[in-house]
Amino acid sequence: KRSYNVTLLPGDGIGPEVVAVAKDVLSLAGALEGVEFRFQEKLMGGAALDAYGVPLPEETLTAAQASDAVLLGAIGGYKWDNNEKHLKPETGLLQIRAGLGVFANLRPAAVLPQLVDASTLKKEVAEGVDIMVVRELTGGIYFGQPRGFGTNNKGENTGFNTEVYSASEVDRIARVAFEVARKRRGKLCSVDKANVLEASMLWRKRVTSLASEFPDIELSHMYVDNAAMQLIRNPKQFDTIVTNNIFGDILSDEASMLTGSIGMLPSASVGESGPGLFEPIHGSAPDIAGQDKANPLATILSTAMLLRYGLGEENAAKRVEAAVTETLNNGFRTGDIYSPGTTLVGCKRMGEEVLKTV
Amino acid sequence: KRSYNVTLLPGDGIGPEVVAVAKDVLSLAGALEGVEFRFQEKLMGGAALDAYGVPLPEETLTAAQASDAVLLGAIGGYKWDNNEKHLKPETGLLQIRAGLGVFANLRPAAVLPQLVDASTLKKEVAEGVDIMVVRELTGGIYFGQPRGFGTNNKGENTGFNTEVYSASEVDRIARVAFEVARKRRGKLCSVDKANVLEASMLWRKRVTSLASEFPDIELSHMYVDNAAMQLIRNPKQFDTIVTNNIFGDILSDEASMLTGSIGMLPSASVGESGPGLFEPIHGSAPDIAGQDKANPLATILSTAMLLRYGLGEENAAKRVEAAVTETLNNGFRTGDIYSPGTTLVGCKRMGEEVLKTV
Ligand SMILES: CC(C)[C@H](C(=O)O)[C@@H](O)C(=O)O
Ligand SMILES: CC(C)[C@H](C(=O)O)[C@@H](O)C(=O)O
Secondary structure: OEEEEEEEEEEOOOHHHHHHHHHHHHHHHHHHOOEEEEEEEOOOOHHHHHHHOOOOOHHHHHHHHHOOEEEEEEOOOHHHOOOOHHHOHHHHHHHHHHHHOOOEEEEEEEOOHHHHHHOOEOHHHHOOOEEEEEEEOOOHHHOOOOOEEEEOOOOOEEEEEEEEEEHHHHHHHHHHHHHHHHHOOOEEEEEEOOOOOHHHHHHHHHHHHHHHHOOOOEEEEEEHHHHHHHHHHOHHHOOEEEEOHHHHHHHHHHHHHHOOOHHHOEEEEEOOOOOEEEEEOOOOOHHHOOOOOOOOHHHHHHHHHHHHHHOOOHHHHHHHHHHHHHHHHOOEEOHHHOOOOOEEOOHHHHHHHHHHHO | OEEEEEEEEEEOOOHHHHHHHHHHHHHHHHHHOOEEEEEEEOOOOHHHHHHHOOOOOHHHHHHHHHOOEEEEEEOOOHHHOOOOHHHOHHHHHHHHHHHHOOOEEEEEEEOOHHHHHHOOEOHHHHOOOEEEEEEEOOOHHHOOOOOEEEEOOOOOEEEEEEEEEEHHHHHHHHHHHHHHHHHOOOEEEEEEOOOOOHHHHHHHHHHHHHHHHOOOOEEEEEEHHHHHHHHHHOHHHOOEEEEOHHHHHHHHHHHHHHOOOHHHOEEEEEOOOOOEEEEEOOOOOHHHOOOOOOOOHHHHHHHHHHHHHHOOOHHHHHHHHHHHHHHHHOOEEOHHHOOOOOEEOOHHHHHHHHHHHO
């Protein structure tokens, strides 16, 4: 029997509710495919700030690093919004990404046939959209040095950050993206701002030169402003998108909203080796926390990504995804994706329905 | 009789066609309101590269600086796409923005009732959208130093840029935005990434502290990734948006595409004093250049912004805008906004129809 250690990081807001449900689905899907899980739960984000005064305790990072995969719920909440930077829940998130070296963030945005009406796009535009954004996650302006506050030559306060990429940082994320495109429809669009930024010029040059290693992939380049437009004009033109950390932050959220159902969207962050980090893209939704209203499907689908990209357990991954599809086909909906004629359920009940079909 | 000097920069691609048409509309609207124009035409972008080997000749900048307003068509084309940075048409655009000191870029994105079907958004989502993006245009990562290519401590090539804002740079763009919001619906949303970037933390702090000078304006803050989502989820929640140079580049293009008719959208770039720069947001569209197919309405509406924000000639501005509305009501459409039941016309004819109604 194959056996894995999974670190659970429920986090804040609705995080604990959705992780609890997803854990059960992961266990069952694994068991049915001869896979066993040992879980350990650790604190991070606001929960860790309250308990230990830091957003990512050393103990949490060490445990995560020592495990085979990490499942994160969500972090943040009003309570910590005005904290200083090093005491923000978000800082814990950046620290665990860096600490695990998960430089490749995969964010699928697909419009499900059952939920096409949830999109604010016209049906004919939304139907069939299936995009994977591959975002660089441990470099660029999020981590670049120097950064901070200073004074300019007029004696004024300034705030500054550095957008920087090295050749190998671009190469490794581009390789992941080419491989992802190869398993999808064979089209890769690299997004940058190479008409203005040197960091983007290097990016484009490296991505272009890697293309010869992937002759079967159709590579194109697009400026980020145009990409923001094209996602709305004709999202079906995109298969796989690769881009830097900040552009990926913006464009993956834009792409996800095209589906109209961000409560459904998972993500995977992986590195060269070591455990990956898997999490729903939605936030901690403090306003509905603890009310059994959250949609657990994004976290459940994140366990499918954990199985596929984190552990190579493709069969169990497919089992989870099929269960989610069947549950939707059975008409069960949480509030965020409810429409007349379907059955409104809470977080726990949705989990039970998925379990039945696993 | 009031008299103004206007520098025309037709530029590349469809630029010359749309500027020629817009010039006639500007002249007539002015004449009918007792305003006289003296025009001088100068080269910039690819046209200047071909003639002088630089994208912004000294002569062009000097003439522009000495005039009362500058009307630009569009720049760029395949021919110059692989030029080195200092020989790119885009570099000329950045140089003229800096040279004129036009730090405030106003980009309206409104869904016109006549063109609501052009949007890829559902009618009920698109209808009534009326957003003004105020983008900082002469600072941030577009101009920040240091920038360039280097080597890191592993001996690898790097590309880097600096995102930097000073207190006064934020203050002056925020003031413009508060004033703009005051003339609109009194709501201002400042967009940043203050949960990660120091440059954004300074931005948010300054914008927040200016709010007390504008007690009648409802100020909110939003992270850029969320803004990219909210523009799609519910664009009507926005009135005026203020943001930095790169986020403004992305979000203003995203907002413009919500309308489905970017051939209709003008922009204004203004500074503390000196001439403003007015241009359509669409590009040079080299594939349809010289075929009399371009939509001149964005450039015509840019002359309305020139009259209003550049010269304070509100009556003439209203005259131009009313003429565009009437021409649309009369059913005339260029190819980009054509729908069955309307009359398809070319660039020149569209100009003639607008002239008739001025
Ligand atoms: C919370 C924030 C730091 C984070 C990011 O910007 O990466 C989030 O927006 C995300 O995309 O995971
Ligand atoms: C052409 C390019 C340099 C420019 C910019 O990024 O500012 C354009 O995208 C714009 O928005 O006017």
